[in-house]
Amino acid sequence: KNQVEQSPQSLIILEGKNCTLQCNYTVSPFSNLRWYKQDTGRGPVSLTIMTFSENTKSNGRYTATLDADTKQSSLHITASQLSDSASYICVVKKGGSYIPTFGRGTSLIVHP
Amino acid sequence: DGGITQSPKYLFRKEGQNVTLSCEQNLNHDAMYWYRQDPGQGLRLIYYSQIVNDFQKGDIAEGYSVSREKKESFPLTVTSAQKNPTAFYLCASSIKTVYGQGILLNTEAFFGQGTRLTVV
Numbered sequence: 001k002n003q004v005e006q007s008p009q010s011l012i013i014l015e016g017k018n019c020t021l022q023c024n025y026t027v028s029p030f031s032n033l034r035w036y037k038q039d040t041g042r043g044p045v046s047l048t049i050m051t052f053s054e055n056t057k058s059n060g061r062y063t064a065t066l067d068a069d070t071k072q073s074s075l076h077i078t079a080s081q082l083s084d085s086a087s088y089i090c091v092v093k094k095g096g097s098y099i100p101t102f103g104r105g106t107s108l109i110v111h112p
Numbered sequence: 113d114g115g116i117t118q119s120p121k122y123l124f125r126k127e128g129q130n131v132t133l134s135c136e137q138n139l140n141h142d143a144m145y146w147y148r149q150d151p152g153q154g155l156r157l158i159y160y161s162q163i164v165n166d167f168q169k170g171d172i173a174e175g176y177s178v179s180r181e182k183k184e185s186f187p188l189t190v191t192s193a194q195k196n197p198t199a200f201y202l203c204a205s206s207i208k209t210v211y212g213q214g215i216l217l218n219t220e221a222f223f224g225q226g227t228r229l230t231v232v
Contacts, residue, residue: 004154034220043118043202043223044155089154098143098162099170100221102154 003027004092004103012109017080021106023073023090031093035064035075038087038105047075047088077108085110115139118203118224124232125190125197133188133227135203142207144186145221148172149200158201161186190229201227 004025013019025033032051036044048059050066050073057064061084063076077084090103116137125131135144143162147155157170161180175194180186186205190197204221 009152041200041226041228043204043225045223046220049220099157099160102147102156104152104154 003101004090006088006090006103006106008106009104010107010109012111013080015080015082015110015112018076018078019080019108021075021077021088021090021108023075023092023103025071025073025090025092025101025103027071027092027094027101029095030068030071031095031097033064033066033073033093034091034100035062035073036089036091038089040086044089080110082110082112084108116203116205116222116224118201118227120227121225123227123229125229126232128192130189130191131229133190133201133203133229135186135188135224136184137186137205137222137224138184139205139222140183141205141222142183143205144180145204145206146170146176146178146186146188147202147204149202149226155202158188197229198231199229201229 007022034049035047037047038044047062048057048064052068061078066073087105087107089105091100093100119134145160146158149155156172158176159167159178161167164183167178167180177189203224206221
């Protein structure tokens with residue numbers, strides 16, 4: 001079982017609408033959690049990082065939340081744009097480990 | 113520009129051939145990684161290197177080999193022993209993570225643009 005589970009697997013929304021992507025993890029001990037955006041055929045790019053003591057962090061129209069007690073994170077996208085169409089990957093770093101654990105990603109399609 | 117460069121972008125391999133994927137970075141990062149990405153799956157770690165002349169196997173190292181002769185370069189060879197090599201390959205680099213005194217916990221991995229390998 002993957003230690004980082006993302007939902008939904010895919011999502012289609014209309015331009016201008018908001019959406020929320022979920023990430024549940026069992027990685028322990030927890031060090032940090034990153035959200036990456038990956039455009040089709042390109043490498044992932046970091047959107048935001050959350051550490052244990054942080055509950056919310058924003059990056060423009062992207063807002064990430066973290067509940068370290070329930071081991072859940074969400075990525076909220078407001079006023080979606082066509083350029084938001086991409087895969088969003090949740091990545092959790094285990095304390096004491098060099099190597100992060102990747103979720104399978106949520107594929108977001110924004111239609112005009 | 114500082115960054116991490118993968119080449120080629122597309123690569124075709126015949127059955128039984130070895131091929132080498134290039135990864136170069138000018139970010140002065142100590143750590144470099146190779147990942148494989150298949151549709152519907154998360155990135156899976158093939159090999160990683162924390163320092164020149166040293167590298168470690170990841171979760172799916174069988175059929176692959178790497179070298180780290182220079183800090184800037186971490187080429188990946190897909191050998192004929194890799195039975196299902198068709199995939200999207202991503203190289204990444206980061207500041208070396210140090211534990212103990214002088215901990216760097218939140219190091220970001222910077223990714224290249226990927227190489228799509230297809231067996232023909």
